[in-house]
Amino acid sequence: MATTVGVVIFPGTNCEMDAVSSVERLGGTGRLLWHADDDLGDVDAVIVPGGFAHGDYLRPGAIARFSPVMGAVARFAADGGPVVGICNGFQVLTEAGLLPGALQKNAGLKFLCQPTMLRVETTESVLTRRAEVGDQLSVPINHFEGNYTCDDETLARLRDEDRVVLRYLDNPNGSVDDIAGVCNEGRNVVGLMPHPERACDDLLGSVDGAVLLGSLLDAA
Amino acid sequence: MRFDVLVDVRLRGGIADPAGATIERALPALGYEGVTEVSVGKTVRFTIEAADVTEATTRAEDLCASFLTNPVIEDASVTVEAAG
Numbered sequence: 001m002a003t004t005v006g007v008v009i010f011p012g013t014n015c016e017m018d019a020v021s022s023v024e025r026l027g028g029t030g031r032l033l034w035h036a037d038d039d040l041g042d043v044d045a046v047i048v049p050g051g052f053a054h055g056d057y058l059r060p061g062a063i064a065r066f067s068p069v070m071g072a073v074a075r076f077a078a079d080g081g082p083v084v085g086i087c088n089g090f091q092v093l094t095e096a097g098l099l100p101g102a103l104q105k106n107a108g109l110k111f112l113c114q115p116t117m118l119r120v121e122t123t124e125s126v127l128t129r130r131a132e133v134g135d136q137l138s139v140p141i142n143h144f145e146g147n148y149t150c151d152d153e154t155l156a157r158l159r160d161e162d163r164v165v166l167r168y169l170d171n172p173n174g175s176v177d178d179i180a181g182v183c184n185e186g187r188n189v190v191g192l193m194p195h196p197e198r199a200c201d202d203l204l205g206s207v208d209g210a211v212l213l214g215s216l217l218d219a220a
Numbered sequence: 221m222r223f224d225v226l227v228d229v230r231l232r233g234g235i236a237d238p239a240g241a242t243i244e245r246a247l248p249a250l251g252y253e254g255v256t257e258v259s260v261g262k263t264v265r266f267t268i269e270a271a272d273v274t275e276a277t278t279r280a281e282d283l284c285a286s287f288l289t290n291p292v293i294e295d296a297s298v299t300v301e302a303a304g
Contacts, residue, residue: 062290
């Protein structure tokens, strides 16, 4: 049976069908999960996709983390289930405390929508197990608040524990230590600002996102 | 009793403030010299029902810590006074 990936929708989420489409292109099945439901059903993995959950009011992800579905996502993650937050989904996961750090406004105060080159820093995560350390991937970004920040102690821990999953080759937004994506201690929860679901088709200019989302399907 | 609450949210020291830095850089071009340490935050105002000012402050600070600020990047000060 195909791997089922639950894709969470909050009011204001807008990348859910990109996520479903790329999952299905890679042989999985996508299932939309409404934010007001506190049950994920029998999904094998979860994507928290991009957009503007609850309008990004107050702070991106600040209101979304109180949605009932996030309790279910936290339990799923605590049981080792693979969870990936993309862009606004990454912001939601940091606000929910499932990932360390926070996403600040871009250093240049510009909304950035462009391809970026990423370097795979570890294969010990649910998003990179199909990749090789050092792989360079072209994956687009599309954000205003993607400037990853955390305190020095957290940064030292992320480095020591090999939890920086992806770095930018040419840091576009001011993120500390060029960080584009991190994982939790269990390595089953990953957040990243770039959009791998928008890099799974030649028509979109890159298929480099497939190794990432394919890894998620393998992990499920 | 009802109390007016003013929450002043600021970025913590050491956290980059691109909006503040951009404003500060623009000021000399507008003829404002000698203005430094510009920082941009936000204020949140609300009223809260509580038995006394201590309870109102405790509840407002709890709300502030759990929701209105992200302690990774933000600090806040809470001012409470009886609603007029």
